[in-house]
Amino acid sequence: MALTLPTLVELDEICDKLRISLSSEDLIAYQGMMQGYVDAYNTVDAIPGKKPETYYPRGGWHRPAAEENKFNEWYVRCAIDGEADGPLKGWDIAVKDNVMVAGIPMMNGASTMEGYTPNVDATVVTRLLKSGARVVGKANCEYFCLSGGSHTCANGPVRNPINPERMAGGSSSGSAVAVATGECRGALGGDQGGSIRMPASFCGIVGMKPTFGLVPYTGIMPIEITVDHVGPMTRTVADNAKMLKALAGKDGFDPRQVYADEQVQDYEALLDKGVAGLRIGILQEGFGWAESDPKVDARVMAVARKLAELGAEVSQVSVPLHKLGSTLWAPVGIQGLYATMLVGDGYGISREDYYATDLMKFHARWRDQADEMSATTKLLMLFGEYVNARHGSYHYGKAINAVKTLRAAYDEALTQFDMLLMPTTPMTATEFPADDDVSQVKGAFEMLANTSPFDLTHHPAIAMPCGDVDGLPASVMLVGRHFDEARLYQAAAALEASL
Incomplete structure (x- = not known):
């Protein structure tokens, strides 16, 4: 170049x-x-570029026909076999389509990326293959992952397998559907505002957003470095813990991973320990949002009572700043993604990382195809440029500073409790929005009030199904101390066994 x-x-x-x-x-x-x-x-x-090693031979790939893609969950299908033995032997895995798999097309839900094929495997893909798993395809995701609904993908909407007239949640929409339908045992999802947990909620599966930096993000198209997370999506808590064990730890590339190796745990160790003695705080501010379905709030409160019956110490806790969390996310998410994912051609600058320069070169062409973008991408891009032109990064800096206060407020509550409990999404799976841009944007962002704060503060959070509301899954979210995923799995496993 x-x-x-x-x-x-x-x-x-x-x-x-x-x-x-x-x-x-x-x-x-x-x-x-x-x-x-x-x-x-x-x-x-x-200078010849140095890139991560790619292991395991791979054959071809194909775009699935309608009969093998009933809910539009797949972008492409493939078959990449990992080690002959390992903890994930026999597992079929779906990979969210913002995660690089060498030789397999990737478009991150965006028409401007169609035709791009990575030349490396993301670290998480390599780790799954080394653990004996088999990669069976790339799962559709939302346009540049900028939606909590499942209606913005350039390949068409991803439909909820429980009710196809409803959304599957986003942005890891296809990943959630592939797991929920049993087409794979696990899937990789990404989470910057709730994009693992929201589709897990809508589709009735288990989704873990690990502590920031526990799982390497190398080889995954970023949105904004301070909120980028990747994690496992599965049908059961035990499978989720096993998959996280295969994914966690430093890789030597990702600057997000300052403390990752020192904090890796045996995530399966506490699965059968029950909840007796665990202190669980019902986060008051996680209920009663303007968009909340009272039936979902009631269902999650019933879960809290169930945990008390199982022996946990359950009581109310208030963190008033939680109501500000999604507000703080706005400057970080908007200015960060605009500077990193768009102006910065997917990566931005000023950090040590593995820069997928082939992706950066390909992605730069968005400037000539901006009219094709989803309404969510256009809105955030337009507002990001407007703010940059008038105020630079001032509001981004103010928000990042305020996040420290929000993090401290949760940490204070977590000195009194082992974890916090609230609805994952305030509602069950929503209907597809109308075609106008205002409806499209509303349908993309109305469900992230409880999920987005913890992308900012980096606390681990697990979403799991907790019963039905009017025939659709409701979901409870448990949030723990940094790098305390094992305890979240402990409570989630006990709850899963009791429902």
């Missing part, structure tokens, strides 16, 4: 944009001074 010296006309245009005044003579001088930098950039471009 050779760089050329800017012309004097181009330099003059840049000066206008940056409000720099240079004379004609100055322009010539500055042009000359840039030659050394152009040469340096081109030397860098010629």
Whole structure:
């Protein structure tokens, strides 16, 4: 990707944009001074790229026909066999389509990415294959993962397998459906505002958003580095714990993983220990949102009573700042994703990471196809540019600073309790929105009030089904201390056995 010296006309245009005044003579001088930098950039471009090793042979792939893609859960199907033996031997795994699998197409739900094929496996894919799993396909996800509904994917809406007239949740929509229908035993999901837990809630499965950095994000298309999480989606709690065990730990690339190795636990160790003596706080602010279904709130309160019957110490706790969590997410999510995923061509700058430069080069073409984008992407892009032009990163910085106070408020509550309990989503699976952009955006973001705060504060959170409301799954979310996933699995397993 050779760089050329800017012309004097181009330099003059840049000066206008940056409000720099240079004379004609100055322009010539500055042009000359840039030659050394152009040469340096081109030397860098010629350096052979170092990338993660890719293991395990892979054959072809195919776009599934309608009869094998009933709910539009799959983007492509494939068959990549891992080790002959291992803890996940015999497991079929679906991979969310923002996760790189070498030689298998990836479009991250976006028409602007169609035609891109990664040349590396994400670390999580390598780890699953090394554990004996088999990758059976890429699961559809929402357009650039920017929706909690399942209606924005460029390949068409992903339908809820329990009621196809309802949404499957997003953005890991196809992953949730593939698990719920039994087409695979586990799936990889990504979570920046609730995108593992919201589809888990709508489809009635188990989804874990691990502590930030516990599972490496290397080889996954980012949204914003401070909220990027990847984790397991399964039908059972035990399977979820086993899958997380295969995924966790440092990989040497991901800068999110400062403390990951020191904090890896045996996530299966407490599955049969019951909840006697566990202290569980019912988070008052997690109930009674304007969009809450009172039946969902009641169903989750019944779960709290069940946990008390099983021997847990259950009582109410208040964290008033929880109501501010999704508000704080807005500047971080909007400014962060605009700078990283769009202006930064998927990665942005200023961190040590594995930069998938082939993806960055391919993704840069979004600038010529912006009209194709989903309403959610357009809205966040337009507002991000508006704020950047007038206030720069000021509000992003204010929000990140405020997140520390929010994190401390949860941490204080978690000194009194082992975990917090609330509905995962305030409602069950919603209907598909109308085609107008206002309805499309509302249908994408109305369900993330309880999930998004914990992407900011990095606490682990597990969503699991807890009964039906009017024939659709309700879901309870348990939130724990950082790197205390094993205790969340302990409570979730006891609850699962009792329902």
